Amino acid sequence: MKMALIILLIFGGMNFSSILVPAEQIQGPSLMKMVEKFKPSNAILIKADRPSSAKPIQFYDFNHDEQKEIIITYEIKAKEQPSPSQFGVMILKKEKDGNWRKLFNDHVQGVDLDFSVLADITGNGVNDYLWGVTIGAAAGSQLKVIHWNGTSFKEIADEPYHKIDLVKGNKKLGITAWHMYLGDSHLVDVLKWNGEKLVYDQELYSTYYPIIEKFYKNKIRKLDAWYYWYCLADAQIKANSFDEASKSIKKGK
Template identity: 25%
Template sequence: MKEDYKNLIEKIKSLLPASAELIYLTYPKKEAAIIMADFDGDDAVELAVAYNIKNTPYISILKEIKCQWQIVYTAQGKGYNLLYFKALNISSDKYKDLVLGWQLEAQRALLIICQWTGTELKELSPPNLYYSKLDIEDMPSHKGCDGILEIAIWTKLYGKAYRTEIYRWHKDRLMVATDVYPYYFKKVARYYQAMVKQHPNTDFYWYQLSEAQFKAGQYDKALKSINTALSLYMIYTSKEKLMNLKKLILSKIKSKEITF
C-alpha cells in the first residue's frame, strides 16, 4: 500500500511542471496534498493535487484517460500556505466537494468549497469566508445526527476571543444552522470557561462565555456570566451590548417559566 502511494506521488510529480513542488500538509499529520475521490459522481475517481511554483500555489485536477493520468484542469491558489485540503460531502451526498483552507495571515485563513463540474472547479462558498479555527462534522440537533456536515467557523476578534458561527449547505448555499447550536456552543462555552479562569477580570471573555451559554440553551449559567461581566470595569465591551444580551437571556428564562 505504501509502495503504491509512493509510486502515485512519483507519477504525479512527473506530470507537474518541472519547477513544481508538492505542498505538504502538517496537520493532523505530515502528508502530501493529494486527494483521490469521485468529485463529479461519475463513479470514477479524480485526483486533486496542490503544489507550489516559485512560491505561488496551484491546484490541479487529474483524470485517468485511457489508463493514463492526465492533468485536465489547473487553477491558482490563494495565500501562502494550505491548511485544509479534504474531499467532503458538503453540497451533495452523491459526490465529494473539494474543501480548501488557504492561510492568508498568521490568524486568518480563507475557506473555499469547490465543486468539480467536469471542466472546472466551481466555487460554491461565498467570497471572503475567513476563519481562524475550523470544525467540520455531522453535528446533532435535538433529533440527532442526520448525515449532513456542519461547518463551525471561528473568526479572531481580539486577544483569544472569536466570533463563532455554524453553517450547513441548504438547497444552493451555506445557511446558518441554529438547530445544532445547543450541541456545538457547549463546546464554545467550555473554551471560554477556560479563558475566564485565566483572565477573571476581562469583560469580553465573560461576555463571550455568556453568549455561548445562551446559544447552548444554558440560560441560568448565561445570566450569571453576563452579571459577572457587568460587575467588571468594562474596557472592551459596552454596557449597552452587555445589557442587550442580558435582556435576551431574561426573555428566554421568562418564556421557559411560562412554558412549565
C-alpha cells in the same frame, strides 16, 4: 486466459494504455512522473497543516466511475522572500483512453496551506473538497469549497476563518468558523449548505456548543477577562441558551 487477453488486444482494438489502472495503485516513480507532468515546474508538493492525516496527494472517486481522481496540493514560493507564496490545488481525472486530464486548478496567495479535507458538505452523498490557505496572522485564513456537479468542478463557497472544524449533526455536516475577536478569543459561526450557500444553522450550533463552552471556561479559569465572557455569551445566544448568556454578560461587565 492469457490467450483470450492476447486475442482481445489484437482484435478488439485495445492497447495497454486503455486498460484502466486504479489511481491509488499508481505509486512511486510512476505517480510522481504523472504529477510532475501537470504541476507547475516551479511548484513543490506540500501537505496541509490540518488535519494531521492530510497528504499532498489524495485519491477520491467523485463521479462514481470506479476510477479515482487525484487531488494534488502544492506551493509556488515567491522569488523574493519573505513575500507570500502561491498555494494551489489541482484535480486530475483519468479518461477512458488511459490519459490523464486536468479538471480543476486554483491558486491562493498566502503564507501557509492550513486545511485540506474531503467532506460531504452539500449532502448529496459525494464528498466535496475543502481547502484553506492562511493569509496572515490578523487576516486569518480563507476556506474554499470545491463541488463536483456531475460534469465539472466548481467553487461553490468561500469563508474566512482563523480556526476551522467540522461538526456532524442529524443527517447533515457543517463547518465551524472561528473568527478572531480580541487576543485569543473568537466568535464562532456554524454553517451549513442550504442548496445555494453556507448559512447559519442553529441545530448544528447547539451540537457544537459544548466544545465552545469548554474552550472559554478553560480560558476564564486562567484569566477572568471580559472578552472571554463576551464571546461565551455570543455562543450561548446562538445556541438559544439565553439565561446562560444573560449570566455571562453580567459576569463580563
